[in-house]
Amino acid sequence: MNVPSPAMLSAKNFKSDTKPIWCPGCGDYAVLTSLTRALASLGRPPEEVAMISGIGCSSRIPAYMNCYGFHGVHGRALPLATGLKVARPDLTVIAAGGDGDGYSIGGNHFMHACRRNVDLTYIVMDNHVYGMTKGQSSPTTEPDWDNALTPGGTGVRPFQPLVVALASGANFVARAFSGDIVGTADIMTQAIKSPGFSLVEVLSPCVTFRPEQREWKDLVRPSPVPATDDPARAARRLMTDDGFNIGVLYTGQRQPYRPKGSETEKSLDALCQEFVI
Amino acid sequence: MTSGNMLLRAAALAGCYGFMSRSSGPQIRGGEAAALIRLANGPIEGLDDRFDILLSVDWGNLDRFAMEIPLNGESLIVGDPAQGEMPPAMAGFGAKRLDLPMKDMAKAIPGGRANMIALGYVAGLVGLPDGMVDEAVRGTLEPGSEAVAASLAAVAAGREIAAAVDFPRKLKVSGPARAGRWLITGNEATGYGALSGGVRFVAAYPITPATEILEWMAPALADVGGALVQAEDELASITMAIGASYGGTPALTATSGPGLSLMTESLGLAIAAEVPLVVVDVMRGGPSTGIPTKSEQADLNIALFGTHGDAPHVVVAPNSVADCLATTEWAVHLAEEMQVPVVVLSDQLMGQARMVIDPPARGAYVGERRVATPNGEAYRRYALTESGVSPMAVPGIPGLMYTADGLEHNEQGTPSSQAKDHVAQLDKRQRKLSGGDFGSHCAEIEGEGEIAVVTWGSCTAPAREAVARAREAGIEAKLISLRLLAPAQPAMLAGALAGVKRILVVEQTHSGQFHRYLRAEHALEGEVRALHKPGPLPMRPGDIYQQLVEWSRS
Numbered sequence: 001m002n003v004p005s006p007a008m009l010s011a012k013n014f015k016s017d018t019k020p021i022w023c024p025g026c027g028d029y030a031v032l033t034s035l036t037r038a039l040a041s042l043g044r045p046p047e048e049v050a051m052i053s054g055i056g057c058s059s060r061i062p063a064y065m066n067c068y069g070f071h072g073v074h075g076r077a078l079p080l081a082t083g084l085k086v087a088r089p090d091l092t093v094i095a096a097g098g099d100g101d102g103y104s105i106g107g108n109h110f111m112h113a114c115r116r117n118v119d120l121t122y123i124v125m126d127n128h129v130y131g132m133t134k135g136q137s138s139p140t141t142e143p144d145w146d147n148a149l150t151p152g153g154t155g156v157r158p159f160q161p162l163v164v165a166l167a168s169g170a171n172f173v174a175r176a177f178s179g180d181i182v183g184t185a186d187i188m189t190q191a192i193k194s195p196g197f198s199l200v201e202v203l204s205p206c207v208t209f210r211p212e213q214r215e216w217k218d219l220v221r222p223s224p225v226p227a228t229d230d231p232a233r234a235a236r237r238l239m240t241d242d243g244f245n246i247g248v249l250y251t252g253q254r255q256p257y258r259p260k261g262s263e264t265e266k267s268l269d270a271l272c273q274e275f276v277i
Numbered sequence: 278m279t280s281g282n283m284l285l286r287a288a289a290l291a292g293c294y295g296f297m298s299r300s301s302g303p304q305i306r307g308g309e310a311a312a313l314i315r316l317a318n319g320p321i322e323g324l325d326d327r328f329d330i331l332l333s334v335d336w337g338n339l340d341r342f343a344m345e346i347p348l349n350g351e352s353l354i355v356g357d358p359a360q361g362e363m364p365p366a367m368a369g370f371g372a373k374r375l376d377l378p379m380k381d382m383a384k385a386i387p388g389g390r391a392n393m394i395a396l397g398y399v400a401g402l403v404g405l406p407d408g409m410v411d412e413a414v415r416g417t418l419e420p421g422s423e424a425v426a427a428s429l430a431a432v433a434a435g436r437e438i439a440a441a442v443d444f445p446r447k448l449k450v451s452g453p454a455r456a457g458r459w460l461i462t463g464n465e466a467t468g469y470g471a472l473s474g475g476v477r478f479v480a481a482y483p484i485t486p487a488t489e490i491l492e493w494m495a496p497a498l499a500d501v502g503g504a505l506v507q508a509e510d511e512l513a514s515i516t517m518a519i520g521a522s523y524g525g526t527p528a529l530t531a532t533s534g535p536g537l538s539l540m541t542e543s544l545g546l547a548i549a550a551e552v553p554l555v556v557v558d559v560m561r562g563g564p565s566t567g568i569p570t571k572s573e574q575a576d577l578n579i580a581l582f583g584t585h586g587d588a589p590h591v592v593v594a595p596n597s598v599a600d601c602l603a604t605t606e607w608a609v610h611l612a613e614e615m616q617v618p619v620v621v622l623s624d625q626l627m628g629q630a631r632m633v634i635d636p637p638a639r640g641a642y643v644g645e646r647r648v649a650t651p652n653g654e655a656y657r658r659y660a661l662t663e664s665g666v667s668p669m670a671v672p673g674i675p676g677l678m679y680t681a682d683g684l685e686h687n688e689q690g691t692p693s694s695q696a697k698d699h700v701a702q703l704d705k706r707q708r709k710l711s712g713g714d715f716g717s718h719c720a721e722i723e724g725e726g727e728i729a730v731v732t733w734g735s736c737t738a739p740a741r742e743a744v745a746r747a748r749e750a751g752i753e754a755k756l757i758s759l760r761l762l763a764p765a766q767p768a769m770l771a772g773a774l775a776g777v778k779r780i781l782v783v784e785q786t787h788s789g790q791f792h793r794y795l796r797a798e799h800a801l802e803g804e805v806r807a808l809h810k811p812g813p814l815p816m817r818p819g820d821i822y823q824q825l826v827e828w829s830r831s
Contacts, residue, residue: 047676071684082506264500268472
């Protein structure tokens with residue numbers, strides 16, 4: 001396959017020929033478009049990009065892209081991406097998935113990936129529902145949303161991913177809306193460029209099981225204030241916003257994680273000297 | 278433990294061989310512990326049936342160890358009168374009882390410690406030369422520190438008392454014949470073997486008794502340009518290792534039973550996505566949290582059968598402390614060659630035992646992965662090759678972009694639920710192992726005889742010793758120790774068992790997991806008996822020898 005020089009890359013160069021399994025109208029199509037545009041604008045050749053995901057509708061995204069990809073097990077996109085990035089710091093590594101994958105079964109990894117602050121971008125396509133299993137409550141679902149598994153709703157307070165990310169140490173926290181392709185691509189570009197762990201939470205409607213989410217387009221608004229680097233201020237904003245402020249909300253100053261190197265380089269022969277009597 | 282390590286080092290310096298395993302109480306981080314030591318003039322690999330000397334610095338909780346320290350009428354029990362009466366559990370052996378006022382003697386030396394009195398005393402009893410013991414003390418403690426002078430004085434004081442004791446079982450000291458021998462634990466040997474085999478990424482979650490592998494590797498990996506990441510749990514550690522390996526870096530994680538239970542999830546991912554990976558399980562007593570500080574071989578079943586689906590992978594087991602090095606190297610080699618996860622079943626006994634060994638062979642096996650090169654055609658990551666192994670692209674190579682997948686897929690890696698793709702990929706993954714050439718490292722086969730002991734892992738050392746004793750008693754027996762547990766090699770075992778009429782299967786499990794596995798996968802011709810007992814008591818040479826003798830008489 002002929003890949004143009006980095007300056008000439010377009011979104012098309014990052015799209016594969018595989019037809020998505022997503023329902024018509026799914027927000028994830030637009031996320032795919034935004035992401036491929038962001039990557040094209042960054043000018044990295046596709047072979048230097050790795051797209052890592054877990055399980056769920058949105059986690060299918062690596063197959064729809066033309067770059068290296070890994071569609072792993074449910075909830076574990078972040079450790080997969082962490083291992084890859086630590087071993088191969090030369091690559092651009094992006095993890096992606098949904099709210100169930102990232103915040104429920106992968107919740108522990110999410111918290112620790114934020115803490116660890118490896119130079120990764122994590123894109124969560126949040127539709128407040130388990131779509132692939134036909135509509136159950138996810139961690140971000142409203143407590144009174146009625147469904148077959150939890151009739152009358154879970155009665156459980158929704159998870160606050162951005163607040164948790166900030167408190168856990170993520171270095172870049174943003175919210176995007178899939179319907180805004182240009183804006184989302186811009187946020188993703190900033191996230192990928194930002195050193196350390198970047199969370200891009202994308203409101204991506206599930207028109208099949210949450211048709212009321214079509215209204216999100218009327219609810220979202222650009223964040224009224226620019227991004228802050230003050231975690232306390234960011235925390236106050238995130239704790240009080242209604243979940244529809246769009247934009248980069250926090251950019252920190254933390255140094256990305258790097259495994260501790262050694263000042264002494266040793267050969268295998270030298271290493272075994274400690275065992276010799 | 279410190280004094281035990283010094284005694285072992287002194288013996289090594291004196292040209293002797295030695296083996297020290299440790300046993301600790303329920304508190305892993307401290308509390309009472311026993312150093313179980315065997316010293317000999319020739320190479321040894323494990324503990325004997327009984328001990329000649331029990332020296333107790335503190336009687337407290339000794340009864341917890343009583344069953345692990347078999348003594349007899351010829352043994353010597355040494356205790357400190359200041360610690361009160363000997364626990365009744367120890368009285369039953371009829372061993373000779375001596376007093377050593379370690380506490381009072383230590384008090385008389387500024388900075389003196391009871392364990393150094395004990396060291397000097399035991400070293401004196403067994404006849405280790407003064408100079409070697411002192412060198413072992415100096416070599417262990419911080420040079421020039423006050424502890425050195427105090428310890429040497431305490432050792433000398435202990436030695437002086439020992440001089441008056443008539444202890445017949447002295448070592449024949451030939452030294453200093455070091456000849457480059459090593460003093461190493463199984464866990465260190467595993468860590469070194471991993472590096473030597475090519476591992477350059479480790480993801481770690483601490484767990485007893487595997488932690489020392491990870492702790493040894495952390496600085497060593499950095500020294501050779503690799504990296505270690507501490508993960509949040511075992512689900513993450515195995516997945517991180519898979520991520521690194523997908524990126525082209527040979528990767529490993531090490532754990533024990535409870536961790537392997539969690540890792541079983543992504544072991545399946547590595548199998549389906551065909552990502553090379555080494556997972557070391559340093560087995561401890563199970564199920565559940567079990568007995569973290571003591572050995573058992575009962576993770577065999579989960580290592581063989583733990584994953585869901587038809588999931589062919591490799592399971593290997595080192596069979597001595599020294600072999601932890603070579604077999605881990607081999608595991609890296611097999612993982613990389615076959616693009617498959619390899620589980621290495623070590624155990625607490627081998628892992629935490631420290632031993633004097635002859636310099637081991639290194640570098641016999643190195644991981645070499647078949648990396649794909651662009652040839653202008655559309656890349657098929659999971660191409661149906663004859664061997665089942667398909668050249669693997671690594672991120673960064675232009676033109677070979679693909680998505681690795683735990684979903685069933687077609688040759689390109691595109692998810693597929695079609696029957697033909699499922700069957701083709703199942704066949705391919707099985708073919709990699711069924712057609713694999715595992716070479717002579719699969720098993721250790723020694724001796725000839727109509728009776729064969731078939732065993733694995735840390736039961737090999739006592740089995741080998743039992744077979745040697747049987748030979749001295751006129752019973753010719755063969756020893757077969759399997760290093761390759763999966764895929765099973767029925768033809769290889771059948772060849773090894775040719776002419777054998779009686780098979781004694783030896784393992785350290787309650788339910789006879791190894792015996793059942795052998796029955797399921799191999800045609801065992803002739804009479805078969807199974808000697809299986811659970812941990813935490815180690816299999817002893819005498820246990821096996823007795824079976825051989827009784828059976829040969831019947």
